[in-house]
Amino acid sequence: MALQPLNDVMITGDQNNRSLDDAIASLILNQRRHQKGWWMLFLFGVLGTCLMGVSIMWLLYQGIGIWGNNVPTAWAFDIVNFVWWIGIGHAGTLISAILLLLRQQWRNSINRFAEAMTIFAVMCAGLFPLLHTGRPWVALFWLFPYPNIMALWPQFRSPLMWDVFAVSTYFTVSLLFWIIGLIPDFAVLRDKATKPITRVIFGIVSLGWRGSNQHWHRYEQAYLLLAGLSTPLVLSVHTIVSYDFASSIVPGWNVTVFPPYFVAGAVFAGFAMVLTFALPVRSFYKLKDLITDRHVDWMAKITLATGLIVAYGYMLEIFFAWYSANPYEWDMANNRRYHGPYAWAYVMLIVCNIVAPQFFWIPWCRRNVITVFIICQLVSLGMWLERFVIIPMSLTANYLPSANRMYYPTFWDFGMFLGTIGFFCTLMALFIRFLPVINIFEMKDLLYKIKTAHPTPAIEPGHEPVGSEA
Amino acid sequence: MSGHAASDPVGPYGLVAEFESPQELLEAAEKAKLAGYKKMDAYSPFPIHGLSDAIGFRDAKVPFMVFLGGLTGVACGFTLIWYTATIDYPLNVGGKPFNSLPSYIPISFECTVLFSALTAVFGMLALNKLPKPYHAIFNTPGFERCSQDRFFLAIEAEDPVYDSQVTRDFLAALHPVAVNEVEK
Numbered sequence: 001m002a003l004q005p006l007n008d009v010m011i012t013g014d015q016n017n018r019s020l021d022d023a024i025a026s027l028i029l030n031q032r033r034h035q036k037g038w039w040m041l042f043l044f045g046v047l048g049t050c051l052m053g054v055s056i057m058w059l060l061y062q063g064i065g066i067w068g069n070n071v072p073t074a075w076a077f078d079i080v081n082f083v084w085w086i087g088i089g090h091a092g093t094l095i096s097a098i099l100l101l102l103r104q105q106w107r108n109s110i111n112r113f114a115e116a117m118t119i120f121a122v123m124c125a126g127l128f129p130l131l132h133t134g135r136p137w138v139a140l141f142w143l144f145p146y147p148n149i150m151a152l153w154p155q156f157r158s159p160l161m162w163d164v165f166a167v168s169t170y171f172t173v174s175l176l177f178w179i180i181g182l183i184p185d186f187a188v189l190r191d192k193a194t195k196p197i198t199r200v201i202f203g204i205v206s207l208g209w210r211g212s213n214q215h216w217h218r219y220e221q222a223y224l225l226l227a228g229l230s231t232p233l234v235l236s237v238h239t240i241v242s243y244d245f246a247s248s249i250v251p252g253w254n255v256t257v258f259p260p261y262f263v264a265g266a267v268f269a270g271f272a273m274v275l276t277f278a279l280p281v282r283s284f285y286k287l288k289d290l291i292t293d294r295h296v297d298w299m300a301k302i303t304l305a306t307g308l309i310v311a312y313g314y315m316l317e318i319f320f321a322w323y324s325a326n327p328y329e330w331d332m333a334n335n336r337r338y339h340g341p342y343a344w345a346y347v348m349l350i351v352c353n354i355v356a357p358q359f360f361w362i363p364w365c366r367r368n369v370i371t372v373f374i375i376c377q378l379v380s381l382g383m384w385l386e387r388f389v390i391i392p393m394s395l396t397a398n399y400l401p402s403a404n405r406m407y408y409p410t411f412w413d414f415g416m417f418l419g420t421i422g423f424f425c426t427l428m429a430l431f432i433r434f435l436p437v438i439n440i441f442e443m444k445d446l447l448y449k450i451k452t453a454h455p456t457p458a459i460e461p462g463h464e465p466v467g468s469e470a
Numbered sequence: 471m472s473g474h475a476a477s478d479p480v481g482p483y484g485l486v487a488e489f490e491s492p493q494e495l496l497e498a499a500e501k502a503k504l505a506g507y508k509k510m511d512a513y514s515p516f517p518i519h520g521l522s523d524a525i526g527f528r529d530a531k532v533p534f535m536v537f538l539g540g541l542t543g544v545a546c547g548f549t550l551i552w553y554t555a556t557i558d559y560p561l562n563v564g565g566k567p568f569n570s571l572p573s574y575i576p577i578s579f580e581c582t583v584l585f586s587a588l589t590a591v592f593g594m595l596a597l598n599k600l601p602k603p604y605h606a607i608f609n610t611p612g613f614e615r616c617s618q619d620r621f622f623l624a625i626e627a628e629d630p631v632y633d634s635q636v637t638r639d640f641l642a643a644l645h646p647v648a649v650n651e652v653e654k
Contacts, residue, residue, distance in 0.1 A: 017515065017619035145550055153554035157563055162576040169580040173587040180591055184617070188515070191614035207601035210608065211616050214527055215598045216517035221532040222594035226587055233583045240576055445516040448492060 010106050010446060013289035017444050020290075024438045025192050027285060034433055037284045042429040048422010055415040056131065064134045067416075068409045073395040077413040078132040080387040081420065083241055084269065085125035086167065087262070087383060089174070090234055091270020092118025096177060097230035105449070106298055108442040109290045113281075114274050115178040116435070120427040121273075122171045124420040129163070131416075159243040166240040173233055177226050180219070183209050184441045238263045245390060251332035252394030255320050261313030268306035268353075269383035271299050272376035277428060279369050281437065290438055293367055300366040303379065307357035310386075314354070328399055336393050341406060345385050345393075352382025483606035483654045484509075484626035485637050486613075487646035492518045495621035498644040499524035502625060505640060509629035513607065513622040535593040536586045543585025547578040606654045620647070 013019075027033055059066060069076040092114035099107040133139035141148045142155070143164050154161050186206035193199040209215070242262035245253040275296065282291040321333035337346050356378040359365040366372065392407045431437070489495045492514065499512050503526050512521055522528070555561075556568040566573075595601075607613060607624060616622050623646075625637055634651060641649045 021618050145554065151559070153559040155561065155563065156551040156555050156577060157566060157570055157573040162580075165577045165580040169584040172584060176587055176591045180594070184516075187617040191617045203603065207595070208603045208605060209600065209617075210605055211513045211515060212598075212607075213512040213514065213518075213521050213525060214529070215600070216514070217522045217527060217529060218532050218594045218597050220517050221530075222536075222590040225533060225536050225590045229583050229587050229590070233580075236576065236579060236583075243576075441516040448516065448518075452493075 012292050015447060020443050024436050024440050025189055028189060028434060029193060041425055045422050045426030045429050048419050049426050051415055052419025052423050055412055055419050059131055066412045068407060068413055072398055072403055072405055073392050073407040076392040076407055077409055078128040080391050081417050082125050082128040083387045084384050085121045086241055087266030087269045088273045089118040089121035090238060090266035091274050093230050093234040094267050097227040100227045105446055106295055108446045109438050112439045113437055116431045118174045119178055120424050124424050159247055162240045166237045170237045173230055181439055183207055185436045188440050235263055238266045250394055251328040255317055257313055257316045264306045264309035265383055268310055271303045272379035275299055275372055275376045279373050296372060297366045300360045300372055304357050304360040311354045335397050336389055342393055346389050349382050349385040349389055352378040482627050483652045484624050485641055486610045486622055486624045486650050486652050487641040488648045489621040489646050492621055495623060496524050498623050506631050507625050507629050509626040511624050513616045515617050531597055532594055536590045539589025540582045540586035543582040544578050547581025551577055606652060609652045611650055
């Protein structure tokens with residue numbers, strides 16, 4: 001049986017402002033809505049966070065020798081994980097800022113979620129370079145420009161310094177964007193709360209928001225400007241991260257295609273992560289009327305599009321290695337792909353990042369949550385492998401064969417990585433339980449726009465695919 | 471016909487009408503502006519386009535402040551790098567000139583974004599005089615629905631043409647759900 005096309009209805013069911021409030025705010029006000037699924041996520045997260053804590057303490061006690069990196073492979077899991085996490089965060093900013101500027105109103109039901117993911121992912125990312133310094137508390141003077149008694153300043157010509165500024169600015173701006181989006185929703189929670197303690201807490205954090213038109217007027221100006229500022233910011237952050245590799249002379253770290261290809265890869269991995277969390281949440285908490293199958297379909301299409309850009313990047317990498325006529329580059333290209341010890345990682349990466357997303361060409365695969373979920377997991381794995389292939393693999397075999405040295409990760413490399421995944425899950429679990437997962441006021445705005453655009457209700461009950469007019 | 475003095479600590483804050491839909495609020499605000507009211511404000515659960523025009527509110531301070539914030543950011547970022555890299559701590563790296571402008575761009579750009587974003591958020595909060603835990607409008611009966619599904623129009627007692635009876639009749643003619651006089 002042929003599938004019917006999905007219509008573009010962004011909110012399904014018979015909704016009004018009150019039902020939107022109830023669907024979203026009750027996640028916080030009625031704690032009984034959190035069942036076993038939440039506790040499983042939280043427990044997994046807390047166990048992971050413990051592993052992260054132990055890994056960090058052992059690292060600080062023993063030094064970074066507990067990790068597998070050693071010259072010439074000075075950068076390995078720590079930087080792989082840093083780039084992976086930062087990339088995941090980028091989908092949040094893309095959804096909240098770039099789709100806002102492009103007037104893609106379907107973003108309203110996923111932006112809060114994706115922004116939270118951005119902030120938590122950047123928190124995980126930031127840990128790795130900090131801990132890679134070995135003793136972060138003495139690294140301060142070469143990371144941040146402050147007049148110190150040694151009369152030293154950071155080296156501003158280095159891409160590593162650019163990274164420090166890019167990532168810290170990105171974290172600050174994402175946090176601001178998220179918090180100002182939350183203020184009007186805190187006011188909703190304050191007004192709907194029945195318990196005095198909840199009312200007091202949300203009363204404080206809502207800053208006395210009263211929905212005045214003059215406030216909304218300036219609020220919208222500030223929100224739009226933040227979106228305009230975040231758009232070049234998010235592109236600059238991953239561009240600068242890619243400069244760490246693009247601007248060096250190490251074979252394999254000397255490719256001008258890295259900035260656009262890293263940015264596309266970041267969005268690719270980020271959308272996979274948004275879907276990884278959005279799919280279970282919308283089914284556990286019955287939010288399928290707000291995050292509809294159409295949203296999942298759109299996100300799957302963006303994943304496919306960015307996946308194709310990434311595939312183009314892989315082709316260009318090989319082309320540049322050949323076209324440069326540089327024997328070291330060409331040898332590295334072969335070493336990575338065919339006869340190197342980690343060639344299997346490259347094959348897996350191609351399967352996960354290029355082959356798997358092609359299933360999204362088939363409408364059935366974009367609508368079946370199971371296939372979407374599986375493909376997203378493969379994409380997350382593939383993007384991690386991509387950074388693994390680029391970072392340690394380029395360093396193990398360099399200009400001098402006598403300096404070649406194989407890289408093997410240790411238990412603590414994996415411990416730290418799995419630990420941050422746990423930490424991320426803990427933060428997501430707390431976010432789902434204590435903050436509104438969908439932007440309430442933007443959903444009301446969207447509902448109002450839908451209703452004024454179609455005075456006769458064009459909103460179909462249920463969320464099965466229904467025939468479109470087009 | 472004169473309203474209460476701004477300094478009057480007792481008198482009422484104003485009259486507040488409650489509406490069921492954004493369209494009704496827009497029409498009411500439009501009519502109140504035509505009736506000559508100036509000191510008024512509308513309250514809604516989400517931003518409504520055209521409402522600022524309807525109540526006659528214009529303001530472009532936030533974008534202007536953000537622009538100045540951005541200029542400050544780029545100036546601070548650039549000056550910091552230029553001063554440390556060429557004057558206070560010149561260091562020869564790979565034979566590059568001390569004043570190597572292209573490599574100053576990323577950090578100057580990040581500082582521009584950082585300063586403008588901070589200005590946008592804190593400037594917006596400052597102009598809106600937030601945080602403000604107490605405001606007279608919260609005394610309106612049923613105002614907790616303002617963040618949920620009701621729309622309010624407040625005409626303040628400070629308005630020169632405010633008169634408690636005339637204004638009440640005017641608001642009542644707009645078919646609101648309720649009209650209340652609100653204490654400060």
